[in-house]
Amino acid sequence: MTRYAIIGNSAAAVGCVEGIRQVDRQGPITVISDEPHHTYSRPLISYLLEGKTDRVRMQYRGADFYEKNGVTPLLGKRAASIDPEKKTIILTSGEKIPYDKLLVAAGSRPFLPPTEGQETVTKVFTFMNLDSALALEQALTPESRVLIVGAGLIGLKCAEGIAHRVNTITVVDMADRILPSILDEAGSKLVQTHLEEKGLTFHLSDCVAKFEPDAATLKSGQRVPFDILVMAVGVRPNTSLIADAGGQVRRGVVTDEFCRTSLPDVYAAGDCAQSFDITTGQERVLALLPNAYMQGETAGIHMAGGEGKPYDRAIPMNAIGFFGLHIITAGSYQGEEVLMQKGNTYKRLFYQDDRLKGYILIGNVERAGIYTSLIREQTPLSSIDFDLICEKPQLMAFSKRARAKALSGAAG
Amino acid sequence: MKRIYVNEKWCLGCHLCEYYCAFANSGEDNMAKALKDVVIHPRIRIEQQGNVSFAVSCRHCQEPLCVKGCISGALTVQNGVISIDSEKCVGCYTCILSCPYGAIMPSDTGAVQKCELCTKNKEGQPACVKGCPNKAIVFEERGEVQ
């Protein structure tokens, strides 16, 4: 019987468990995580503070998940190292866990740029996991002036989550626009205006030069007083378990299309691993939940010896909303483009070599998945009605035959 | 598993399926009362262009990208039916980003909504199929892709 071990207990780990169990109902699975909680949805921590979910509803899988799947959870335990020769995991407690197949799904950790005076700040938080969100929540008061460093997805989701329970929120970012990893200038401006209307203040193209206990001096010279500091500059993949064991690591753990690392019987998935982005043809870390789940599932099926499909359709893609304004983006922004803007509705499509390469939708995001699918499947644009697809995502743009296959053929 | 299949050749573009869907999921007993003077939010939608029209609803995929990508675990497979737990859903729209058919849509409640083959309302069988006057929508077994 194959013994499986998984380091991590989040999206990639759950994908792996469900992948293994599609093939092997028997082999024991051990899940090791340093977080002491039942598997929960990490992106929901901002919704938790906002009051849109609670500790029970935010569980990523039901209370019987481990039992139902024959999983022994070792929660609140940290893997110190792995020994790929002896096929064991050594925990910081000294315990040794043997495995036949191992998945490393260790995710990422916050990146904290060294800044002068940072050690003088007492109320400093990150926003990466449940415990950090609960700690932040403890510190919030209606009078709090909050400074968030980082105008990316995590910093702004944090801002949305706490906006109704604090006095002011100021966001500082080195980039010249908010959400720089997913939005172009015009889209970013539109969302920024929306957030400003909700009371947020931004300092862009700027950064903290120096911290005092209750204020930050920015590079521009401005002084921002605060009571609570949230650091959301970015994340770094947790690659050291693999690197220390001699496995190949670049930005993230290097894996193949079945999520195998360069170490025998060791797989990696999720935010700690690289993916092959088909829209750019490059390896990169796609720190996104759907990607983590699907990599984990692919790894699990393969670990259990199943005839799984390779994971070879990875693309960057994001759905995110702030105070009712929805944003969906996917792919890469290269090639020729189609642009449409009307009020709070913004759409930009990018195409090259007869393929849709990427898109940005703000406001009206209905049926965006039809665009995503064109990118993922690399559908030749010459095979569909270009004007109709530019107008809106619709199956009408496809040929009669493609439509018949989609709507009356076997379900994929 | 039995699924909904659409044959655009027979579709009249009458939108009755949309009305039957909205009624079935309204919780009301009286169709006139349920639908009079309201903007309906059906889970099946007609696409129409010139003299071509057809209905689109969830395909209940065997490899459901919406379920795999759902950030909260609100979307699950229940005996083959792709089902939504609107208590868990936070309305992030990752599933709208993921579904290749455009079959998931926002609702009034903040959660998304989708076709669940009328398994959760009193119809028990897809109301759109029953309501289609020209058999352009059928509910049957056609085999699965391998």
Ligand SMILES: Cc1cc2nc3c(=O)[nH]c(=O)nc-3n(C[C@H](O)[C@H](O)[C@H](O)COP(=O)(O)OP(=O)(O)OC[C@H]3O[C@@H](n4cnc5c(N)ncnc54)[C@H](O)[C@@H]3O)c2cc1C
């Ligand atoms: C606030 C926030 C909002 C987000 N919103 C979205 C969103 O809207 N959409 C989206 O697609 N993505 C979002 N993400 C990203 C998403 O959460 C991640 O892509 C996803 O959680 C990755 O899953 P994972 O399983 O790879 O790793 P993680 O979720 O990072 O889990 C890894 C786990 O491994 C544990 N671990 C690490 N090292 C060890 C060790 N040595 N021993 C034991 N355990 C260890 C960690 O503590 C952690 O619990 C968000 C992230 C954050 C923080």
Ligand code: SF4
């Ligand atoms: S909602 Fe879309 S992706 Fe999900 S099962 Fe239905 S058709 Fe497939």
Ligand code: SF4
């Ligand atoms: S909108 Fe709801 S169902 Fe869709 S991915 Fe987000 S949480 Fe899941």
